[in-house]
Amino acid sequence: MNLKGKNAIVTGGGRGLGKAVALLLAKEGVNIGITGRNEENLKATVAELKAIGVKASYAIFSMDEESAVQKGIADLAKDLSGVDILINNAGIGDFGSIEEMPTETWEQVIKTNLFGVYYAAKAVYPFLKEKGAGDIVNVASTAGLKGGPNMSAYAASKAAVVSLSQSMMAEWRKQNIRVITLTPSTIASDMSIQGGLTDGNPDTVLQPEDFAEWVRDILKMNRRALIANGSIFSTNP
Numbered sequence: 001m002n003l004k005g006k007n008a009i010v011t012g013g014g015r016g017l018g019k020a021v022a023l024l025l026a027k028e029g030v031n032i033g034i035t036g037r038n039e040e041n042l043k044a045t046v047a048e049l050k051a052i053g054v055k056a057s058y059a060i061f062s063m064d065e066e067s068a069v070q071k072g073i074a075d076l077a078k079d080l081s082g083v084d085i086l087i088n089n090a091g092i093g094d095f096g097s098i099e100e101m102p103t104e105t106w107e108q109v110i111k112t113n114l115f116g117v118y119y120a121a122k123a124v125y126p127f128l129k130e131k132g133a134g135d136i137v138n139v140a141s142t143a144g145l146k147g148g149p150n151m152s153a154y155a156a157s158k159a160a161v162v163s164l165s166q167s168m169m170a171e172w173r174k175q176n177i178r179v180i181t182l183t184p185s186t187i188a189s190d191m192s193i194q195g196g197l198t199d200g201n202p203d204t205v206l207q208p209e210d211f212a213e214w215v216r217d218i219l220k221m222n223r224r225a226l227i228a229n230g231s232i233f234s235t236n237p
């Protein structure tokens, strides 16, 4: 499918996986709205997107506040003149033992990763419903398929995203909306390198560009085809 002229919102599009997806979709001719909290990153990324030759704009909001998410998404939809694609990517990775992680930190991970995905999808859905088509890519994690030590908040948030996303898929496919649940393994980014999950060695470890190519190829499939779930791993990290 040709993506040229479509409009996509990428949450967390100022760095990491989100930025890589935003840049690659822009190369396909997709107009891009990115979101995040760090204005400097958002501005710099919008400049890169515009240099590729597409419409680009940003909105600043925190994923854990529904009214702010709604306003930010509505502003971007106005700037771009509609929305066809949501890359529901923003998230945080806070790691630590159940005993030691403060309850507030645990709650914040759930609020950002789970509620944020819910708020953004709910805000975008009316635009897709009205068009009678669209795509939502929810970024979960392999951590959402199996918990482990020191990741209770992150794994629980991502397991809930998997379940939420499957419910969205079941509800919205009847309106020709493809909801895609992705569960990537470790990819080199601020989150994984600062979290001590990988050294990010580009010879062996997945890079944001690999993730972006995967997302682009899934979106380019004929609209009759829906990749409902998928994982990606480094071959031999």
Ligand SMILES: NC(=O)c1ccc[n+]([C@@H]2O[C@H](COP(=O)([O-])OP(=O)(O)OC[C@H]3O[C@@H](n4cnc5c(N)ncnc54)[C@H](OP(=O)(O)O)[C@@H]3O)[C@@H](O)[C@H]2O)c1
Pocket: 011, 012, 013, 014, 015, 016, 017, 018, 035, 036, 037, 038, 039, 041, 061, 062, 063, 064, 089, 090, 091, 092, 093, 112, 139, 140, 141, 142, 183, 184, 185, 186, 187, 188, 189, 190, 191, 192
């Ligand atoms: N890297 C991996 O190994 C890996 C593996 C599996 C899944 N994932 C998932 O992939 C997604 C992207 O991760 P990444 O590796 O690119 O992480 P990253 O480099 O740490 O980037 C996180 C992004 O999310 C945004 N964000 C975080 N908290 C936010 C909040 N409260 N409100 C608004 N925006 C917020 C950040 O924007 P600001 O800085 O502007 O706030 C940033 O753009 C996450 O959902 C992550 O869980 C990553």
